[in-house]
Amino acid sequence: MEITEKxxxxxxxxxxxxxxxxxxxxxxxxxPKLKYAWDNGPAIGRYLAELKNGKIIAKKCDxxxxxxxxxxxxxxxxxxxTGEWIYVQDTGIVNTWVVSYVDWKATRLxxxxxxxxxxxxxxxxxxxxxxxxxxxxxxxxDPWKIYRGMKVKAVxxxxxxxxxxxxxxxxxxxxx
Amino acid sequence: xxxxxxxxxxxxxxxRATTPDVSYxxxxxxAAMKAYLEARIEPKDVDSFVATSEDFFEGYSIADEYSxxxxxxxxxxxxxIPGDFIHSLASAYMMILSGIGPISVVQGLSKASNxxxxxxxxxxxxxxxxxxxxxxxxxxxxxxxxARFMYETGAxxxxxxxxxxxxxxxxxxxxxxGHGVLIDTDYVLxxxxxxxxxxxxxxSPHSDGxxxxxxxxxxxxxxxxxxxxxIRGIGWCSDTPGLETRNWGEAIYAQMAGEMAYxxxxxxYPRKEIHFAEINDEFSYKELQHLEALRICKKGEAGPxxxxxxxxxxxxxxxxxxxxxxxxxxxxxLNGGLKVLEVVRQLRGEAGKNQLKNxxxxxxxxxxxxxxxxxxxxxxxx
Numbered sequence: 001m002e003i004t005e006k007x008x009x010x011x012x013x014x015x016x017x018x019x020x021x022x023x024x025x026x027x028x029x030x031x032p033k034l035k036y037a038w039d040n041g042p043a044i045g046r047y048l049a050e051l052k053n054g055k056i057i058a059k060k061c062d063x064x065x066x067x068x069x070x071x072x073x074x075x076x077x078x079x080x081x082t083g084e085w086i087y088v089q090d091t092g093i094v095n096t097w098v099v100s101y102v103d104w105k106a107t108r109l110x111x112x113x114x115x116x117x118x119x120x121x122x123x124x125x126x127x128x129x130x131x132x133x134x135x136x137x138x139x140x141x142d143p144w145k146i147y148r149g150m151k152v153k154a155v156x157x158x159x160x161x162x163x164x165x166x167x168x169x170x171x172x173x174x175x176x
Numbered sequence: 177x178x179x180x181x182x183x184x185x186x187x188x189x190x191x192r193a194t195t196p197d198v199s200y201x202x203x204x205x206x207a208a209m210k211a212y213l214e215a216r217i218e219p220k221d222v223d224s225f226v227a228t229s230e231d232f233f234e235g236y237s238i239a240d241e242y243s244x245x246x247x248x249x250x251x252x253x254x255x256x257i258p259g260d261f262i263h264s265l266a267s268a269y270m271m272i273l274s275g276i277g278p279i280s281v282v283q284g285l286s287k288a289s290n291x292x293x294x295x296x297x298x299x300x301x302x303x304x305x306x307x308x309x310x311x312x313x314x315x316x317x318x319x320x321x322x323a324r325f326m327y328e329t330g331a332x333x334x335x336x337x338x339x340x341x342x343x344x345x346x347x348x349x350x351x352x353x354g355h356g357v358l359i360d361t362d363y364v365l366x367x368x369x370x371x372x373x374x375x376x377x378x379x380s381p382h383s384d385g386x387x388x389x390x391x392x393x394x395x396x397x398x399x400x401x402x403x404x405x406x407i408r409g410i411g412w413c414s415d416t417p418g419l420e421t422r423n424w425g426e427a428i429y430a431q432m433a434g435e436m437a438y439x440x441x442x443x444x445y446p447r448k449e450i451h452f453a454e455i456n457d458e459f460s461y462k463e464l465q466h467l468e469a470l471r472i473c474k475k476g477e478a479g480p481x482x483x484x485x486x487x488x489x490x491x492x493x494x495x496x497x498x499x500x501x502x503x504x505x506x507x508x509x510l511n512g513g514l515k516v517l518e519v520v521r522q523l524r525g526e527a528g529k530n531q532l533k534n535x536x537x538x539x540x541x542x543x544x545x546x547x548x549x550x551x552x553x554x555x556x557x558x
Contacts, residue, residue: 043201
């Protein structure tokens with residue numbers, strides 16, 4: 001620390017944020033243009049196609065008998081190809097959730113100004129094996145009244161707006 | 177070296193320009209399943225796994241996290257090397273020798289077809305302050321090197337074109353290769369100029385695919401495998417990256433990686449003691465430059481040797497019987513995997529119409545591509 005202080009005193013120039021923002025400090029900027037189109041493969045491909053149909057599909061491992069979502073072509077634990085496709089429900093229970101005051105860019109939401117906090121949750125889907133679920137948003141519910149084990153159901157986009165994406169489900173909402 | 181390590185299983189999907197029918201997960205799963213079947217093991221028998229991936233190429237930050245499932249490596253010791261496949265092979269080799277356990281698995285993957293801005297991605301590898309603002313094509317970097325290499329060694333465009341003709345012809349007889357074609361040198365010389373002297377046909381087209389290798393220490397290898405392929409030497413090296421300061425004529429990185437591997441293998445005269453080689457040929461001239469760096473040819477000799485057919489399958493020193501990167505494809509991080517795959521197939525006598533005769537030792541060499549000066553070498557014997 002002492003050495004750093006001596007170096008700063010002898011050689012460094014103190015900078016203000018203003019000087020950096022006005023470009024008085026030389027720097028190089030580069031915005032990468034990185035674009036991808038990932039091949040989904042048969043498992044994720046079918047999963048997305050079924051979401052577009054308003055359905056959730058799973059795949060079963062014939063060895064450990066897990067009914068897995070998202071579906072996969074092989075069981076990562078048993079190391080065997082998976083078996084039959086099985087439709088599961090669009091209902092489930094909350095495994096874990098959070099009341100978030102920041103969005104995915106870490107920008108603070110204007111909670112005091114009336115913006116509803118985000119409530120991402122992991123939902124264990126009915127019909128799939130224990131622990132198998134979907135990460136999604138909860139809505140139509142007071143963020144502070146969500147509880148572990150709460151029963152929820154998918155709220156789908158209208159068919160004409162679906163694109164074959166996880167966002168074809170708008171969010172999950174509580175049911176009795 | 178007190179212990180020896182062998183390749184006891186190898187699996188691949190083969191290589192194609194696009195693979196829209198499968199995700200990277202199924203690609204790796206297929207290669208892994210074939211490798212494990214060959215090695216007569218299950219994932220539970222594996223002591224350590226090494227995956228190979230580059231985040232920008234995969235399109236994920238920390239792509240490591242997506243490696244375990246398709247290798248059967250969930251809750252097992254695994255890490256990812258953002259380098260060449262042969263870097264990962266070296267890492268797995270060291271893990272066995274250091275006593276982590278007798279069996280190690282190496283994985284490599286290419287989904288190059290999923291990168292829509294491939295050229296931008298390579299440009300992104302250049303220095304952001306000195307080089308990127310100039311907005312030069314990555315192929316210009318290869319062209320600069322080709323020009324200097326030709327000047328220093330007397331290699332000609334015709335000799336480089338012979339490399340393309342040979343490798344693309346070899347690829348026609350390799351069932352795993354996706355870019356085989358019968359052409360002549362005029363076709364290469366008259367193809368579209370990219371960065372003169374580099375033309376379109378001097379550049380390897382990209383491919384998708386996966387390779388998985390199972391390594392085992394000597395006792396385990398002999399117990400499980402009738403035809404173990406022994407790792408006799410392995411080496412890797414990186415030169416200074418500066419486009420301003422590097423040696424443009426010679427591939428010093430390949431030379432040093434080669435010498436490291438030769439020393440380990442006890443090889444003094446590579447041309448005599450090694451019988452064939454799989455050499456990085458992402459650009460046609462690289463095959464010639466790398467052959468000279470590895471002392472398989474003297475400086476200025478690789479071009480003439482190629483011209484008289486010395487590197488053909490029936491030549492004095494066969495080079496890239498697989499079809500190389502020019503005939504099989506540019507696989508990025510997996511490029512070393514393609515080379516190792518072919519050397520293993522040759523040493524086991526499984527190379528079909530491209531099978532070489534009377535050989536016991538082969539060399540696989542890779543390069544990290546433009547704009548890098550990083551190379552890897554492994555020497556294998558049956």
